[in-house]
Amino acid sequence: MNTSSLDKRSTIISIGIIGTMFFTFGFISWVNAILIPYFKIACELTNLESYLVAFAFYISYLLMSMPSSYLLKRVGYKRGITIGFWIMAAGALCFVPAAYGRTYGLFLVGLFTLGSGLAVLQTVANLYITLIGEQERAAQRISIMGICNKGAGILAPLVFSWAILRPSDKVLFKEIPLMDEVLRAATLDALIMRVALPYFVVAIVLFAIGLFVNYSPLPEIAQKDEKTDTARSSVLQFPNLVLGAIGIFLHVGTQVITVDTIINYADSMGISLLEAKSLPSYVLTATIVGYLFGILLIPRVVSQKRMLQIASVTGLILALLVCTVQHPVHWLALHMDISIWFLCLIGVPNALIWAGIWPLALAGLGSHAKQGAALLIMGLCGNAIMPMIYGAIADHSSVRTAYWVLVPCFMYIVFYAFKGYQFKYWRKD
Incomplete structure (x- = not known):
C-alpha cells in the first residue's frame, strides 16, 4: 500500500x-x-x-x-x-x-x-x-x-x-x-x-x-523504484554522511554513558542502589524536555542546524562541568555532588543532536539515501563500544575520571555541527 x-x-x-x-x-x-x-x-x-x-x-x-x-x-x-x-x-x-x-x-x-x-x-x-x-x-x-x-x-x-x-x-x-x-x-x-x-x-x-x-x-x-545515481558509486564517497555517522556513533555513546553509568557513579559517593534507582529516569526526563524544546522552537524560532550547534556546545560545557566541578548539594531528597545533576542535564542537548545530524548527513545523497540511512543506524553501535571505553578507564582510574571520555565526543559533534557537514567531497578535483 x-x-x-x-x-x-x-x-x-x-x-x-x-x-x-x-x-x-x-x-x-x-x-x-x-x-x-x-x-x-x-x-x-x-x-x-x-x-x-x-x-x-x-x-x-x-x-x-x-x-x-x-x-x-x-x-x-x-x-x-x-x-x-x-x-x-x-x-x-x-x-x-x-x-x-x-x-x-x-x-x-x-x-x-x-x-x-x-x-x-x-x-x-x-x-x-x-x-x-x-x-x-x-x-x-x-x-x-x-x-x-x-x-x-x-x-x-x-x-x-x-x-x-x-x-x-x-x-x-x-x-x-x-x-x-x-x-x-x-x-x-x-x-x-x-x-x-x-x-x-x-x-x-x-x-x-x-x-x-x-x-x-x-x-x-510500497516504495517507488529510484534511478541509480552513477555520479558516486558508494555512500562512503559522501564525507557529510561518513562524518555524520561518526557523529551519531559518538552521540549515542554519550547518551548511553550518562544513563547507564549514573547509578555506579552515585554508588562511588556512598549512595545505595535503592536511593539512586531514579537517577536514570532524571536523565531521560531531561531528554524529554529537550524534545519539547525542539517541537516548540524548530523551525519557528531557530533552524534545525542552529539548534544542533547550540546543543553540541551546551553538551560540551556540561561534560566539562561533570569532570571539573565538585560541590555537595541537597535536592529532591538526595544529598549528592552537583556533578551528578550536570550529568542529568546532558539529556537536554542530547535530545536535539540526533535530529540535527540526520538531515545534514543525508543531504545530497539522492538515490543513495537508503544506504546512507543504514550507515547512520549502524552508528548506534556506539552504544556498545563507548560504555566499554568508559568502564576500562573507570577500572584503571575512577568512575568520575572516566567521564572525560565525554569531552572529545562532544568536541567532535561541535566540529560536525559547525564545519563537518559542509564537506561534500573528500578532495577537490
Missing part, C-alpha cells in the same frame, strides 16, 4: 502502533541502567565486565543491520516487525535459564538476541514514521516518537527496580562481601533469580505485541 493514500483514521492507528514500538524500544533499552549495577553485584563483576551488558545489547546494531535489511526485503515490513518482536521474546526467555545457573554469558546472549530483534524493528520504525502522514509534519511525528521512547525509559528503571529490589537490600549489599563463600553464593543465587520472572513476563508481552502487529491494519510500505 502507498502510505500517502491512507485516510486519517488509518494514519492515526498506524502512528499509534509505531508509537507502541518506540515505547517498547525505550523500555527494553533503558532497563539496562538497572541491570548493569545489579549484575555487577549479583555476578561479582568489575566495571568493565558489567558494561558488557550495554556492549552485548548494542553491538547487535552493527552486526545485524544488514541481515535485517535482507529479512525485510524477503518477508515485508509488517511481517518483519512481527518477527522482530518474536526475536526479542526469545532473548527475554534466555534470562530464565541464565538466572537459574547464574550464568553471565547466557545473560549476554539474551541481551544480544534482544538487541537483534530491536535492530529489525528500528530499521522499519524510522521509515514508517517518516512516510506515514503528511511529509511536512514528519519532524513532529519523529519528536513524538522520541517522547514515547524516552517516556518508557523513565518508567523502565522504576518498574524494574520495583520488581527486583527490596527495602532490605541496602543492608544486604553491604553484607555480601563479608559473608563466607557458601552463604555468599547462596545469597547471590537468590538475588539473580529475581530477574527470571520479570523477563518471563516481558517475553510473553513481546510475543503478544508481535502477534497483534501481525493481525493489525498496519499497511505495507
Whole structure:
C-alpha cells in the first residue's frame, strides 16, 4: 500500500502502533541502567565486565543491520516487525535459564538476541514514521516518537527496580562481601533469580505485541523504484554522511554513558542502589524536555542546524562541568555532588543532536539515501563500544575520571555541527 493514500483514521492507528514500538524500544533499552549495577553485584563483576551488558545489547546494531535489511526485503515490513518482536521474546526467555545457573554469558546472549530483534524493528520504525502522514509534519511525528521512547525509559528503571529490589537490600549489599563463600553464593543465587520472572513476563508481552502487529491494519510500505545515481558509486564517497555517522556513533555513546553509568557513579559517593534507582529516569526526563524544546522552537524560532550547534556546545560545557566541578548539594531528597545533576542535564542537548545530524548527513545523497540511512543506524553501535571505553578507564582510574571520555565526543559533534557537514567531497578535483 502507498502510505500517502491512507485516510486519517488509518494514519492515526498506524502512528499509534509505531508509537507502541518506540515505547517498547525505550523500555527494553533503558532497563539496562538497572541491570548493569545489579549484575555487577549479583555476578561479582568489575566495571568493565558489567558494561558488557550495554556492549552485548548494542553491538547487535552493527552486526545485524544488514541481515535485517535482507529479512525485510524477503518477508515485508509488517511481517518483519512481527518477527522482530518474536526475536526479542526469545532473548527475554534466555534470562530464565541464565538466572537459574547464574550464568553471565547466557545473560549476554539474551541481551544480544534482544538487541537483534530491536535492530529489525528500528530499521522499519524510522521509515514508517517518516512516510506515514503528511511529509511536512514528519519532524513532529519523529519528536513524538522520541517522547514515547524516552517516556518508557523513565518508567523502565522504576518498574524494574520495583520488581527486583527490596527495602532490605541496602543492608544486604553491604553484607555480601563479608559473608563466607557458601552463604555468599547462596545469597547471590537468590538475588539473580529475581530477574527470571520479570523477563518471563516481558517475553510473553513481546510475543503478544508481535502477534497483534501481525493481525493489525498496519499497511505495507510500497516504495517507488529510484534511478541509480552513477555520479558516486558508494555512500562512503559522501564525507557529510561518513562524518555524520561518526557523529551519531559518538552521540549515542554519550547518551548511553550518562544513563547507564549514573547509578555506579552515585554508588562511588556512598549512595545505595535503592536511593539512586531514579537517577536514570532524571536523565531521560531531561531528554524529554529537550524534545519539547525542539517541537516548540524548530523551525519557528531557530533552524534545525542552529539548534544542533547550540546543543553540541551546551553538551560540551556540561561534560566539562561533570569532570571539573565538585560541590555537595541537597535536592529532591538526595544529598549528592552537583556533578551528578550536570550529568542529568546532558539529556537536554542530547535530545536535539540526533535530529540535527540526520538531515545534514543525508543531504545530497539522492538515490543513495537508503544506504546512507543504514550507515547512520549502524552508528548506534556506539552504544556498545563507548560504555566499554568508559568502564576500562573507570577500572584503571575512577568512575568520575572516566567521564572525560565525554569531552572529545562532544568536541567532535561541535566540529560536525559547525564545519563537518559542509564537506561534500573528500578532495577537490
